[in-house]
Amino acid sequence: MGELLVRYIEQGKGPKYGVPINIAFLDKKDIEAAGKTIEEAVIAVAKAVGGPVGINVFDMEAVTTTSDGVMVEGAIVAMAAGDIGTVHKEFGLLYMEEMPVTPDLIKEEPHLLQWETxxxxxxxxxxxxxxxxxxxxxxxxxxxxxxxxxSATEMMNAVTMEEILLPILGQLQIMRDEAVVFGLTGEVISVGIGMTVAEKFGRVFPSRQFKAGDTAHGSGEYAKTLKANIPCIVAPKKVLAKYILQALKAGMIPGLHLGCSPAVLAVAKAYGSPVAVDNITEKARVELKSVGIDIGRFKVADEPMSEEEIMERADDIIPGVEDPVLVDSEEIVTKLKLYV
Structure with missing residues (x-):
């Protein structure tokens, strides 16, 4: 019998709103050390929780991209949903596809130069x-x-219709036992999550539908309302700034290689990096303008700030998240040990 470590957030746990559904996080290494398969592990979690639970499995040695194309360390490799002590045999478990990064793939998706770098x-x-x-x-x-x-970045209770947004960087903070930010998603992030890049087997879209500079929402001023009133768990903005800066230093240009999300644009502006303004579509401009972002401002570079200053002032530079509360992840996460 093996011992399986589960990072678990119980429904209702967390400041203010709390999480609307039980959430469990597993490390692939811990599953392997317990001598179990991913399927066996998620079923064990579902049995232990009993109620509705979203379950995400991570490979912390792998990498992934955010929806706007920024590459980060740590990746979700499987997602599951459990209830009444079980995981649906057909619809309850799904594996993420490993993508070999080849010259041909980089040619199609130039933001993957971050992997090469x-x-x-x-x-x-x-x-x-x-x-x-x-x-x-x-x-x-x-x-x-x-x-x-x-792809495991949004969970909900199908009966109560309560929902939570879980961007990848916030989840990775939990896996590293580091601080997270609880809050309401708000209008800025509602717009930002639509500013995707074209990817094969992407987190949201299976094919290369929306290129950098475009919006996947295409819903005008309504875009800012889409997720505005649901809770979210995100990384502190200095963590987000670190990865955006890393992408910019690899030569990534917002609107051309990276999505034109408010966060990416804000860091690029502060760092004095170019923005492909002419490549940003009218639909994307309308959505950005609805949250106070005028693309015309990015035609002229500001006096660049240092990386250190951007990291230090990230909360002021990067917009997004309403009523934020910074918490140590260990305050909301219970570490369960399951004997499997």
């Missing part, structure tokens, strides 16, 4: 292979009341 040799994951999943359109798993969507 910083992470060469590391495994790379984003979303699932659509040919290997049963539910069409969405990268989602579900069991009973539990729904785990968009």
């Amino acid at each position: 910083y992470y060469k040799g590391r495994k790379f994951f984003r979303g699932p292979n659509p040919a290997k999943k049963l539910i069409p359109v969405h990268n989602v798993v579900m069991t009973g009341r539990a729904v785990n969507n968009n």
Whole structure:
């Protein structure tokens, strides 16, 4: 019998709003050390929790990209949803597809030059292979009341319709036992999550639908309302700034290689990096303007700030998250040991 470590956030835990569904985080290494498969591990978690639970499995040695194309360390390799002590055999578990980073792939997706620059040799994951999943359109798993969507970055209770947004960097903070920010998603992030890059087997889209500089939402001023009132768990802004700066230093240009999200644009402006203003579509401009971002400002470079200053002032530079509360992840996470 092996011992399995589970980082677990119980429904209702956390400041103010709390999480609307039970959430469990597993490290692939811990699963392997326990002598179990991923499927066996997520079923064990579902049995231990009993109620609706979203379950994410990580490879902390691998890398992934954010929806706007910034590469980060640590990747989700499987997602599951459990309820009443089980995981649905057909719809409850889905694996992310490992993507070999080749010269041809980099040519199609130039933001992957970040891998070549910083992470060469590391495994790379984003979303699932659509040919290997049963539910069409969405990268989602579900069991009973539990729904785990968009390649494990959004969870909800299908009965109460309560939902939480879980951007990848916030989850990685939890896996590292580091601080996270609780808050309401707000209008800025609602707009930002639509500013994607074109990726094969992406976290949200299976094919290269929306290029950098465009918006996947295409809903005008309404875009800012889409997720505005749901809670989120995100990384402190200095962590986000670190990875955006890393991308910029690798030669990534917002609007050309990276999505034109408010966070990416803000850091680029502060760092004095160029922005491909002419490549930003009218639809994206309308959505950005709805949250006070005038693309015309990015045609002229400001006096650049240092990396250290940007990191130090990240909370002032990067917009987004309403009513934020910084908490040590260990205050909201219970470490369970399951004997499996």
